[in-house]
Amino acid sequence: GESVGLHLPTLSVQEGDNSIINCAYSNSASDYFIWYKQESGKGPQFIIDIRSNMDKRQGQRVTVLLNKTVKHLSLQIAATQPGDSAVYFCAEGPNSGGYQKVTFGIGTKLQVIP
Amino acid sequence: DTAVSQTPKYLVTQMGNDKSIKCEQNLGHDTMYWYKQDSKKFLKIMFSYNNKELIINETVPNRFSPKSPDKAHLNLHINSLELGDSAVYFCASSQSYGRSYNSPLHFGNGTRLTVT
Structure with missing residues (x-):
């Protein structure tokens, strides 16, 4: 379960x-997908979600x-701002015994150049 | 403020010690979680409780024991701490809506555990 050897992709x-x-x-x-934003020193923050019956x-x-x-x-951010700089995670949520078990991807670091 | 709050924010301790992290949510959610984030930012689920009942228990050493006294609280006790336990631990909550409807997780700001 550890991401040993993997580097955080940067955009x-x-x-x-x-x-x-x-x-x-x-x-x-998986039938439920979520994007989270994590700023330094904070927990992941919900951005947007989508269910499998939508594209x-x-x-x-x-x-x-x-x-x-x-x-x-994919997550598209329009007119990117400095405040968008963070690590972004996609997550998928198949049901596990009737309850959701949200699994996270490895994350992408977004750097906004002023 | 409505939130998921966890204490302490930082925890530095020596190998072999026992420590606890507390989490409380006032969002009225019925499901709570513990996640571990390693140095590469990888987030992995450890446990989940629904209305005080353990529903997800990933492959976690039994030195880790969660406790949920009520649906608004989920604590994590760790025995015999090891160097590899150093990480950031996040508590989260969500509403299950009758087991068939997914909803977003709301996270606390994490507890950075350093084992020396």
Whole structure:
């Protein structure tokens, strides 16, 4: 369960540009997907979620796309701002005995260049 | 403020000691979790409780023992601490909506445990 040997992927984006963070999930039975943002010294913070019966969902400046065929999830951030700098996690939530068991990906560090 | 709060924020201790981390949520949720985040930022679920009942118990050494006195509290006790236990431990909560409807987890700000 430890991510030994793995490095946190980093995405550097110019302020004002759009950001796209990608995620591949592993469990074809997953029916719920969430994006979280984690700032330094804080816990993960919910951004947006999507259920498996949808392929796109929009929030304020963020859009999540779900491609179940290739088990791919992406988070698009429009007009990226310095405050968007953080580590972003995708998470999948198949039911486990009727209760959700949310499993996190390895995370992507977003660096916004002023 | 409505939140998931955990104490202490920092915990430095020596190998072999026993320590506890406390978590409380006032969001009215019925499900609570413990996650461990390693130095590479990898988040792994350890335990989950629903209405004081243990529902998820991942492969965690039995030195780790969660306790849920009520649905708003989930504590984590760790016996005989080892160097490899050093990590950030996050408490989270969510609402189960009758076991078939997923909802987002709300996280606390973590407890950074350093074992020397």
